[in-house]
Amino acid sequence: MSTHEIRFSGFGGQGIIRCALITGKALSLYDDKFATMTQSFGPEARGSACAAQLVVSDERVLYPYITHPGILLALSQEAYDKYYGELPKGGILIVEQDLVKLSGEHPELELYRVPATRFAEEVGNRLFTNLVALGFLTAVTKVVSAEAMKKALPGLVPDRFLKANIKAFEKGYEHGINTLNAGGAAS
Amino acid sequence: MNTVSADPKGVDSGPHFMDGDQAIAEGALAAGCRFFAGYPITPSTETAERFAERAPEVGALFIQMEDELASIAALIGAAWGGRKAMTVTCGPGFSLMVENIGLAAMTETPLVIANVQRGGPSTGLPTLTAQQDMMQARYGSHGDYAIIAMSPDSPQECFDVAVEAFNLSEFYRVPVIILSDETVGHMHEKVVIPPADQIQVVPRNNYSGPKADFRPYKFDGQGGHPMTQCGDGYHFHITGLTHDERGYPVMTAEQSKIVITHLMEKIRSNADQIIRLDEDQIDGADVVVVSYGITSRIAVKAIQDARREGIKVGSLRLITIWPFCEKRIRELTGKVKAFVVPEINYGQMVLEVERCAAGKSKVISVNHCGGAVHDPEVILDAIRKANQ
Numbered sequence: 001m002s003t004h005e006i007r008f009s010g011f012g013g014q015g016i017i018r019c020a021l022i023t024g025k026a027l028s029l030y031d032d033k034f035a036t037m038t039q040s041f042g043p044e045a046r047g048s049a050c051a052a053q054l055v056v057s058d059e060r061v062l063y064p065y066i067t068h069p070g071i072l073l074a075l076s077q078e079a080y081d082k083y084y085g086e087l088p089k090g091g092i093l094i095v096e097q098d099l100v101k102l103s104g105e106h107p108e109l110e111l112y113r114v115p116a117t118r119f120a121e122e123v124g125n126r127l128f129t130n131l132v133a134l135g136f137l138t139a140v141t142k143v144v145s146a147e148a149m150k151k152a153l154p155g156l157v158p159d160r161f162l163k164a165n166i167k168a169f170e171k172g173y174e175h176g177i178n179t180l181n182a183g184g185a186a187s
Numbered sequence: 188m189n190t191v192s193a194d195p196k197g198v199d200s201g202p203h204f205m206d207g208d209q210a211i212a213e214g215a216l217a218a219g220c221r222f223f224a225g226y227p228i229t230p231s232t233e234t235a236e237r238f239a240e241r242a243p244e245v246g247a248l249f250i251q252m253e254d255e256l257a258s259i260a261a262l263i264g265a266a267w268g269g270r271k272a273m274t275v276t277c278g279p280g281f282s283l284m285v286e287n288i289g290l291a292a293m294t295e296t297p298l299v300i301a302n303v304q305r306g307g308p309s310t311g312l313p314t315l316t317a318q319q320d321m322m323q324a325r326y327g328s329h330g331d332y333a334i335i336a337m338s339p340d341s342p343q344e345c346f347d348v349a350v351e352a353f354n355l356s357e358f359y360r361v362p363v364i365i366l367s368d369e370t371v372g373h374m375h376e377k378v379v380i381p382p383a384d385q386i387q388v389v390p391r392n393n394y395s396g397p398k399a400d401f402r403p404y405k406f407d408g409q410g411g412h413p414m415t416q417c418g419d420g421y422h423f424h425i426t427g428l429t430h431d432e433r434g435y436p437v438m439t440a441e442q443s444k445i446v447i448t449h450l451m452e453k454i455r456s457n458a459d460q461i462i463r464l465d466e467d468q469i470d471g472a473d474v475v476v477v478s479y480g481i482t483s484r485i486a487v488k489a490i491q492d493a494r495r496e497g498i499k500v501g502s503l504r505l506i507t508i509w510p511f512c513e514k515r516i517r518e519l520t521g522k523v524k525a526f527v528v529p530e531i532n533y534g535q536m537v538l539e540v541e542r543c544a545a546g547k548s549k550v551i552s553v554n555h556c557g558g559a560v561h562d563p564e565v566i567l568d569a570i571r572k573a574n575q
Binding site: 020021024025028029034035036037038039061062063064065152 | 202203204370373374375376377481484485487488560563
């Protein structure tokens with residue numbers, strides 16, 4: 001049985017919870033996996049550090065919360081500071097490279113940096129930052145398929161922005177593939 | 188129970204990725220609920236939001252009331268106006284509703300209340316999980332009465348239980364309480380909503396015979412009795428006072444015996460039909476874990492670990508909380524060394540298990556003061572202790 005625990009984190013408003021919803025829907029509806037998603041509630045979900053968690057498995061998930069996250073997406077400094085320490089050796093750390101200043105090189109982790117905000121602006125709006133990051137995460141972690149992720153978008157992003165979101169996702173995905181081809185993780 | 192296929196208008200068939208709260212709203216709509224009155228409160232608000240969003244396309248009515256007292260009162264009115272009705276809340280709101288839950292029980296009004304439990308007492312832990320309202324659901328209002336309560340362990344079961352809650356409520360004309368919790372309410376998982384023709388619902392049973400013969404009540408300790416709705420031309424009277432079969436007050440000890448016996452026995456004598464349990468490897472077990480809601484999922488983890496250690500442990504998951512599965516616990520009593528009862532409260536349903544075990548099997552409470560789920564290790568330790 002393979003199980004993955006993923007934490008999506010950033011600040012409220014970045015679409016962090018949306019990231020987990022899209023990934024969870026993609027996995028459980030289109031990739032034939034079991035996925036259980038939990039999220040921050042209360043004031044922290046509305047401006048300061050915000051997080052959503054996903055447990056992914058080939059079997060029914062019993063314990064709904066993450067205990068040993070192996071993958072961390074951090075789209076803000078606070079999120080990075082708060083959560084990177086819980087990654088095990090070999091864990092995957094993905095940070096927004098313009099928003100997160102690393103405290104070290106993290107040689108023990110598989111570290112990736114993605115200019116998600118900048119790419120989103122190139123697509124047309126920084127609101128698509130989360131989709132760029134998701135595309136990148138999809139490419140480098142291989143936990144979920146890109147096809148499933150794109151299929152999961154309708155209903156979870158506004159119809160009129162569906163195309164732009166897919167474009168943002170693809171831009172991030174492509175960057176992820178290129179990063180892997182160029183030698184993989186930064187450390 | 189007379190059932191028909193669900194009205195396709197209310198059934199959003201197909202696979203979804205939704206949380207437990209949303210699934211309760213979908214289950215209610217599939218079951219034919221067309222009236223919701225409530226007051227938003229974390230962690231139950233997502234049910235209200237989902238219902239409100241879907242109400243216009245389904246042809247249901249959603250009202251945000253001024254508070255929970257008004258919400259439950261509106262449900263009673265809606266039910267006698269011909270609608271299947273529900274509300275959703277958590278502990279603080281449920282406390283405000285208990286007076287009129289008694290009125291609903293006394294007037295035999297079908298309605299469904301979901302209590303998505305959070306930590307208490309009082310306003311307690313608004314965003315954190317608990318299972319502390321188990322006894323309140325049963326005994327919250329004054330006087331002798333019986334209700335039905337069910338506890339789902341996943342978003343999928345939130346949907347299934349919501350449909351069943353309405354069916355039981357319609358048949359027994361009783362408030363049915365869904366005892367969910369913040370974890371199940373807020374967790375997203377896959378929920379598959381079947382096609383409408385695969386969902387069986389109990390339709391409202393409205394009387395259609397001669398006017399002179401209509402009685403809104405029949406005190407025979409059974410369900411399945413017809414009611415009527417305002418405007419259909421049948422004279423009826425409903426009151427919280429002890430009443431006769433026409434609904435008119437008869438405040439005597441003799442009538443009280445008739446009414447209360449009926450209210451209690453329509454649930455108690457049909458407990459076998461009402462109760463749903465999910466059992467696993469109970470035959471030959473030395474230890475049986477009795478759990479419900481989110482805790483039953485955490486318990487499975489501990490049970491699996493205990494089995495790897497060679498302990499013969501079975502699982503008895505309560506889907507129906509009230510009426511309590513007295514018969515099953517008594518059957519197992521004496522055959523098993525011990526019952527282990529983990530729950531996110533200081534020990535509530537464990538009291539029922541102890542009552543039925545009557546000292547013939549050990550009963551171990553694994554309590555928790557709320558705000559989180561159990562550490563499975565703690566349940567595992569209790570199973571080990573129980574096996575000694």
